[in-house]
Amino acid sequence: MGTLDWVVVAGYFFVMVAIGWWSRGRIANVVDFFTAGGKMPWWLSGISHHMSGYSAVMFVAFASEAYRLGLTVYVWWALTIGIGIGIGAFLFAARWNRLRSKHGVASPLEYLARRYNVPAQQLMAWSGSLLKVVDIAAKWSAVAILLRGFAGVPIAWGILIVGVVTMIYSVLGGLWADALTDFGQFIIQGAAGIVMFVAVAAHFGGIQFMWEIWDKLPAANSEPLREPYTATFFMALFVIKTLEYNGGMWNLAQRYMAAPSGREAKRSAILSSVLWLVWPLVLFFPMWAAPLIVPDLAARAGDAYIELGKVMLPAGMIGLVLAGFFSHTMAMVSSDANVITAVITRDILPRIWKGAKRMTGAAQLKLARATTFSFIGLSMLMAVSLDTTDGVLKVVVDLVAATMGPIAVPLMLGMLPWFRRMGPSSAISSTLGGLGVWAVLYISQQMGTTVAKEALVAYPLLTSVVLFLVVGLVKPERTTDRDELIDSLNSDEADKPTGPETVAAKA
Template sequence: MNSLDWAVLIGYFGVMIAIGVWSHKRVGDVSDFFTAGGKMPWWLSGISHHMSGYSAVMFTGYAGIAYQYGVTSYVTWSFPIAVGIAIGAKLFAPRLNRLRSRLHVASPLEYLKNRYNIPTQQALAWSGVLLKIVDVGAKWAAIATLLSVFTGVSLNQGILITGVVTGVYCTVGGLWADALTELGQFVIQFLAGIAMLVAVMVELGGFSSLWTVWDDLPASHTEPTTGPFTVTFLLAYLFIKTFEYNGGMWNQAQRYMATSSAHEATRSARLSAALWFFWPLVLFFPMWVAPLLVKAEKPDASDSYALMSEQLLPHGLLGLVIVGFFSHTMAMCSSDANAIAAVFTRDIAPVISVKARSWSMRAGLLAARLSTVSFLALSMAIATQVNSPTFKDIITVVIKWVAGLMGPIAIPFMLGMLRPLRRSGPTAALVSWAAGLFAFWLTNYGLDGVELQIQIVSPLAISLVLYVLIGFIKPEATPERDAVLARINSDDDDSGAAAAVPVPAPAGDAVAPGATKD
């Protein structure tokens, strides 16, 4: 990098902070901070949903997969995500929106107190928070790895720089700042992606290289499934991502909650699905042909995209591509920080602190911002350990830990919104959650030689089967729980203007902010 590249990078950081400061004016209460007050346009929500779904791991871990195995990186990653989001556009997106518009909650998990009980809500909240700290730590490590390739700064310095900048804008501006910066990041990413695609095509002989280079690459590069990424892996990934990217990891759920109505949430999901279908093809082509242009130095080829950028792009454009790297990770990490802060302040704090149940608007907003800062600090600390023997490497954390542990948390949360599963109550939720976590430990650390696809799909599959089965064996439907489901599933008056009907909490349970108790 030279002074021009640094100017582009510093200018990007400055614009992100400026957007956060501007967004600060739109945040008047906790609802604005966590769900944009239900006023976010569907197209902004859709772009934000897309951008918050992947990070710089795309340019490290998945770039290495594309370098070694070819088009399977798209077929077994972004394609199943697109299909999963398209499925959820009608199944989950409108119901998530009704959590806010009908029940007036500000956190995705806030309704679980009434749908199940407080112990279930707390189990899902605490386990999800801990998982997300590890997940975002991997994202910080990925972007710091890229920064070190270009600038020579240490891993810890890179983590600190990106974490501080992200912390400033997402803490002061909440979800509005996240969404608006993600819009800006999408524009930058588009320009950087096109610049890289053009540079690669020019180097390989022009536009015709899109179809002429494949004979020069290994034959397996055109196989849709190859190596460890088998058809079974593809189906497992589709199964997992349908839950994860429709709200199972909470930050995407907030995008649907932030739109004005259930119909707008559906439109938002369809836009995100379309972007996942088409845009990764532009990003992946340079990675697929990278073996013809550079020789990766790392065994997993995770440095291939960075090396190719250095070799092909002039200064200025190189800085733009680096900014594109940052845009991915900062979008995901800031959205995760906002989601975790929502869960902590709305779901966890009111249970562990009596004072939190009667926070004023100002105190609640201050707690939201402090929670955001705390989460970012913890995830940055984890990032410095992501290459330790416990975590092994970045891509292991992202594929194995997150995909494997997400399911037991997502199943009770997401399936709990569906009326056909009204019989599944607290017992089904807690048993399925605990069994899924045990399955993750068993397949990853208790048994030797378990295939990757079994490791990542078994926790979700076991949680799903037990959740449904226990609901039939031990039905726990009650009038109060049915009332919650009726509000979430009814499509009457989905204009967003429907008044919320107070939902009674289970007798004796503490009531979190935003709920009422008879």
């Protein structure tokens, strides 16, 4: 990297911190900190939803798979997410928003105490929070790998630099800062992605490279699904991503909650769905063509995007592309930090510390900022301490994707009227059973037993779904209060408004 590249990166970091400082003035209480007070425009909510859904992992792990295996990574990853969000636009987006507007919910898990019971809520809160720390540690490692590859910065320093900048604007500005930096990052990453795409197209003499490269690559690279990504893996991941990206990944539920109404939340989901179907193609085509430009990288395919950038991009543009990498990880980490803070301060602490319920509004806001700081710091420490640099995709798929289903199934299906019979027994059995199956498979894998990737992802999800349905049918736990909660999420029509503590008070 040259001087101009460093200027671009430094300028990017300065703008992110400035946005955090400006957003600080829009935060008056914890509801503003966690849901932007329900005042976020639908288009900003949609862009933020899209940007918060992926990170620099794409340019390390997924780029590696695109280089080695070709088209399949778009089919089993981006396509499943894009279609899943499109489905969720009609099932989940508006319901998340109505939890905030009608029941004062500020955390995605806050409604679970009333929908099921406190033990079910706490089980999902604790297991999901621990999972997120590991997930974010892997993403810090991914962006640090890119910084090392482009600039020779040691992994630990890369994590520290990006983490501190993210920490500053997240602590200051809450969800407003997250969304506004998401938008800025969307512009920067868009420019960076287009620059790389145009550079590769110019290398091959024009846009026709998009269909001509496949004749020059191995035939298997154009197959929609290839080993180890089978049809079973695809179907399991499709269900997981539909749940995950419509609120099972808690920070994405916040984007819907922050919109002014359920109708606007639906529009934001549709925008995010379209972006997921189109934009990854712009990012992946250079990687699909990369074996023809920088061959013989199969043994270290995780560096493929880095090596391609060094060959194709002029001075200044590498800094822009690197800023684009940062944008993905910082967008996801800041939004994850915000929602984990919401879960801790709204759902966990009040149950284990009575003083949390007696806090003033100002004290709650200070607690939220302190928790955000602590979460980001802990994830950075874990990223530095653990060796995740050689297994980013393994962490993301084998751990995060495989365990997301058991946590998301009762959280998401509990909002839908077709699952009224399912109560706390269904929810707890579903989560514990799914996580238990995953633990057995994962431990067996670590001990040397061959466990197929589709089994590690599909079996915990299948177990969770079956237990949720069967236990609910055998032991229905439908109540009038739960029915009222579910029915209130069906439309934006004004019901009698409830205060921010109503859902918890009824639990």
